[in-house]
Amino acid sequence: MKKPNYSFFVTASDWSAARTLLFTEDGCENAGAFLCGFAKTEAGGRLLAREFLTVPPRLYQDRQPYHLEVAPQFYNDLVTRCETKGLHPVIVHSHRMTGTARYSPSDDFGESHLLPVIQALLPGRVVASLVVTQNSSNGRRFVDGKFATMIGMRVLGPSITSVMFGADHHKDDDIASRYDRQVRAFGVARQRLLNSLRVGIVGLGGTGSIVAEQLARGGVGRITLVDNDVIEDTNLSRIIGSTDRDISKAKIAVLKKHLARITSAKIITINDSALKQSVLVQLRDCDVVFSCVDNDRSRALLNRFAYQYFIPVIDMGVRLDARSGSVSAAAGRVSFVGPDVSCLRCSHHLNSERIRSESLPASDREKLAKEGYVMGLEEAAPAVVSLNTVVAGLAVTGFLNMFLNLTGGIQPTNQIYDATLGSVFPVSQLHEDGCDICNSKVGVKGLGDAQAVSAY
Numbered sequence: 001m002k003k004p005n006y007s008f009f010v011t012a013s014d015w016s017a018a019r020t021l022l023f024t025e026d027g028c029e030n031a032g033a034f035l036c037g038f039a040k041t042e043a044g045g046r047l048l049a050r051e052f053l054t055v056p057p058r059l060y061q062d063r064q065p066y067h068l069e070v071a072p073q074f075y076n077d078l079v080t081r082c083e084t085k086g087l088h089p090v091i092v093h094s095h096r097m098t099g100t101a102r103y104s105p106s107d108d109f110g111e112s113h114l115l116p117v118i119q120a121l122l123p124g125r126v127v128a129s130l131v132v133t134q135n136s137s138n139g140r141r142f143v144d145g146k147f148a149t150m151i152g153m154r155v156l157g158p159s160i161t162s163v164m165f166g167a168d169h170h171k172d173d174d175i176a177s178r179y180d181r182q183v184r185a186f187g188v189a190r191q192r193l194l195n196s197l198r199v200g201i202v203g204l205g206g207t208g209s210i211v212a213e214q215l216a217r218g219g220v221g222r223i224t225l226v227d228n229d230v231i232e233d234t235n236l237s238r239i240i241g242s243t244d245r246d247i248s249k250a251k252i253a254v255l256k257k258h259l260a261r262i263t264s265a266k267i268i269t270i271n272d273s274a275l276k277q278s279v280l281v282q283l284r285d286c287d288v289v290f291s292c293v294d295n296d297r298s299r300a301l302l303n304r305f306a307y308q309y310f311i312p313v314i315d316m317g318v319r320l321d322a323r324s325g326s327v328s329a330a331a332g333r334v335s336f337v338g339p340d341v342s343c344l345r346c347s348h349h350l351n352s353e354r355i356r357s358e359s360l361p362a363s364d365r366e367k368l369a370k371e372g373y374v375m376g377l378e379e380a381a382p383a384v385v386s387l388n389t390v391v392a393g394l395a396v397t398g399f400l401n402m403f404l405n406l407t408g409g410i411q412p413t414n415q416i417y418d419a420t421l422g423s424v425f426p427v428s429q430l431h432e433d434g435c436d437i438c439n440s441k442v443g444v445k446g447l448g449d450a451q452a453v454s455a456y
Contacts, residue, residue, distance in 0.1 A: 004044030012157030208292030
């Protein structure tokens with residue numbers, strides 16, 4: 001039976017802080033440990049770093065430029081913390097040199113004894129280690145009496161860095177000629193990375209279907225589509241790939257058939273609501289999720305999901321004001337939420353009253369709408385495909401920038417498209433102290449499977 005694969009995920013701010021503690025000016029090696037949440041995935045699992053513990057100076061039994069020994073008390077404290085908080089330990093130490101991170105014979109001897117002891121004290125938990133050089137990292141577990149290399153690690157923030165552990169066996173000719181123009185833009189390695197990514201799309205309406213089309217043509221290797229609605233006559237002007245013959249068919253079936261004509265990517269369909277916990281857990285092996293929904297209730301759950309599972313969510317929306325009989329205002333928004341970025345609630349892109357109203361039975365929602373408490377709940381919103389296309393394009397370009405550094409800079413976390421002015425401008429992040437979603441101390445950062453995202 002194939003052994004499960006594991007990877008390590010950490011926020012950019014935590015990784016930077018840990019490296020500062022691991023590489024001190026005295027030139028000696030240092031050690032510590034990450035306390036991690038865990039997310040079960042199709043391939044195995046992800047260790048999600050919640051906090052970092054450095055070894056206090058008094059608990060080093062020996063510490064030199066090329067050797068260190070840590071007192072058992074540090075590991076006893078580590079085990080106690082993991083046991084109390086329900087977390088998983090990843091021990092880490094530094095090698096001072098520059099170059100590929102490799103475990104030394106001394107590391108092999110020490111960890112072959114230490115890791116099984118920690119595992120015995122924390123049954124059912126995932127125990128792993130990392131070794132870090134000035135410009136490289138490596139990670140492994142000790143399973144069935146031998147070391148097993150982890151897949152790799154990911155450092156997450158406004159931009160994302162992926163590091164593969166072990167050799168890369170890909171060849172340049174793995175990239176099909178159809179991506180030649182993209183390869184000319186960002187190179188073979190980045191095209192290969194794009195092909196390796198798993199992307200989720202929640203909502204397949206006017207923006208979601210366009211996002212799906214762009215990702216498929218761009219070479220994303222696996223796309224998961226989530227929607228539980230059917231094609232209606234009024235959708236045909238906006239949903240890519242739909243025709244008259246598709247009316248009353250499930251949106252996911254129509255989009256899957258359309259995408260299959262233009263890509264060899266694996267297309268997974270979930271004909272259900274992302275409000276459900278059973279659906280959200282099927283997205284936990286994605287690398288990014290596009291939120292193309294039209295309600296704040298779904299947005300709120302995807303907002304939490306981003307921080308709990310270290311999976312960036314790209315949320316978008318388009319608004320037209322046509323109450324006077326003609327368009328008086330038209331705008332779109334693209335927001336990036338997830339590790340080291342403020343959440344949708346802090347940025348005031350979620351309305352708590354609207355979420356409450358959307359959670360009520362249909363009859364109660366209609367009553368609230370008639371009384372004027374919440375506008376637009378039961379009303380079909382105006383939509384134009386050209387505006388959807390602009391917003392979807394901004395979102396996909398931001399995704400490419402996040403993973404591939406397409407434009408050479410950090411993507412603004414919030415962008416507003418003002419169609420009346422013909423301009424796109426960034427909006428500064430807002431953050432509320434003590435937010436129970438994105439605050440690194442009291443939020444849901446890296447909890448993974450330890451808590452449900454949705455009560456439904």
